[in-house]
Amino acid sequence: MLPADVDPISRCRLPLVKREALDEEGQRHFDVNVDPNGGTLRGLIGPGGIQLHSSHLAALARPVNRYLRFETGFSPYTREVAVLITARECDSAFEWAAHEPEALKQGVPQAVIDTIKFRRPTAGLPAEDALIIALGREIFGTRKVSSQTYAKALAHFGQKGLVDLVSLMGNYAATAALLCAFDMQVDDDTTALLPA
Structure with missing residues (x-):
């Protein structure tokens, strides 16, 4: 049973972002989140979906996340x-x-x-x-x-x-x-x- 303030689809307190509600930059990041090869483990359900509510933040965070996860040289x-x-x-x-x-x-x-x-x-x-x-x-x-x-x-x-x-x-x-x-x-x- 989910808490009363949790959306049953997004599984968090915010609803899933609708692609058509986003600006062009936000739509690009939406598409990356739903792409199985986009580098996220959970797509729109999780931090990527939450950050899309601030699409400019999502745009700024993505290259840092990519660097830290895949480009540092760590195995x-x-x-x-x-x-x-x-x-x-x-x-x-x-x-x-x-x-x-x-x-x-x-x-x-x-x-x-x-x-x-x-x-x-x-x-x-x-x-x-x-x-x-x-x-x-x-x-x-x-x-x-x-x-x-x-x-x-x-x-x-x-x-x-x-x-x-x-x-x-x-x-x-x-x-x-x-x-x-x-x-x-x-x-x-x-x-x-x-x-x-």
């Missing part, structure tokens, strides 16, 4: 570990439901996913995974990155890589805020759920 595996720790620390159920299956597809082991999902210790995980998880937990959990974690992350990723990694995580935290404010609901048949 899809590394990207998905960073996205999952962000989604988990922000308790973003929709983001988690979209990215847990994507992480599995990109080769992230279930043990790594479960460590993030259930907030388990990282002992025994690959060093890079443990480092990304520690960084995310400090950024979003304690809201202070320790000198030790920072030094390890800088040594591992380098200056550009660390800026890109933190920006990727920040971008998904911004998405989590959008999903939270508009109460984006996961699909009823979703099995990739965060614990309550």
